Each structure stands twice: as C-alpha cells, then as structure tokens.
Amino acid sequence: MIGRLNHIAIAVPDLEEATKIYRDTLGAKVSEPVPLPEHGVTTVFVDLPNTKIELIEPLGGQSPIAAFIEKHPKGGMHHLCYEVDDIYEARDRMVELGATIVGTGEPSIGAHDKPVIFMHPKDFAGTLIELEQKD
Numbered sequence: 001m002i003g004r005l006n007h008i009a010i011a012v013p014d015l016e017e018a019t020k021i022y023r024d025t026l027g028a029k030v031s032e033p034v035p036l037p038e039h040g041v042t043t044v045f046v047d048l049p050n051t052k053i054e055l056i057e058p059l060g061g062q063s064p065i066a067a068f069i070e071k072h073p074k075g076g077m078h079h080l081c082y083e084v085d086d087i088y089e090a091r092d093r094m095v096e097l098g099a100t101i102v103g104t105g106e107p108s109i110g111a112h113d114k115p116v117i118f119m120h121p122k123d124f125a126g127t128l129i130e131l132e133q134k135d
C-alpha cells in the first residue's frame with residue numbers, strides 16, 4: 001500500500017540552530033521557515049535528492065510536539081511520512097486492521113496542502129507514521 005517516503009520529520013527545540021546544522025554543517029538546501037499555526041509548529045524543509053527532511057519546532061502554547069521536546073530536549077526523529085494513492089482507502093484499511101488513528105480519524109490538511117492522517121506509534125514498531133495523499 002505505501003509508496004515513496006515523502007519525508008522524515010525531526011522535532012527540534014531551536015529551528016535556527018537546526019537550520020545551521022543542516023545548511024552549514026551538512027551542506028543541504030534548507031527553505032525559509034514556514035509557520036503553521038493550525039498545526040502548532042514552524043517548519044523548514046531540507047531538500048535531498050531522494051526525499052525531504054522536515055525540521056519542526058513547537059509554535060504556540062498548545063503545540064502537539066511540546067511534550068516530545070520535553071522528553072527529547074535536544075530534538076529527535078518525530079515521524080515518517082509515506083505517500084499513498086488514496087488517503088480515504090488507506091484510512092479505512094488502517095481502521096479495519098485495528099490501527100489507532102491519531103485525532104478525529106478524518107484526514108486533515110498537512111504541511112504540503114495535502115490530506116494526511118497520523119497513526120499511533122504503538123501499532124507501528126514504535127514510530128509515529130504519517131500517510132499523505134499522493135499528487
């Protein structure tokens with residue numbers, strides 16, 4: 001069912017610091033920061049030849065990644081995002097197989113303006129999984 005690895009997201013306490021690591025130390029192309037208040041994060045995208053890295057920093061008091069940063073003060077891998085052909089079909093399959101969808105269970109619009117769902121790490125080898133509708 002899953003297709004390409006769309007991105008790996010790394011939650012960080014300091015986006016400017018993380019940008020310097022990826023841009024200056026690792027020599028990657030890094031975008032300008034994009035605030036996504038409806039998701040409670042600010043994001044920068046690191047463009048790699050075969051995928052993207054998203055660096056995400058908490059934004060606002062209710063950020064869904066605030067607790068993660070508390071547990072991982074230096075930052076850490078937050079989720080993997082795989083592309084699927086049909087987000088509703090994928091969601092129905094996940095529900096049918098007993099996986100826990102995070103939130104309402106309805107796809108929401110993600111960082112790339114495409115519908116996404118998140119699946120709880122407990123069902124996926126300890127890793128939060130995002131599924132994103134393909135182009």
Ligand code: CO
Nearest residue numbers: 009054081130
């Ligand atoms: Co993501």
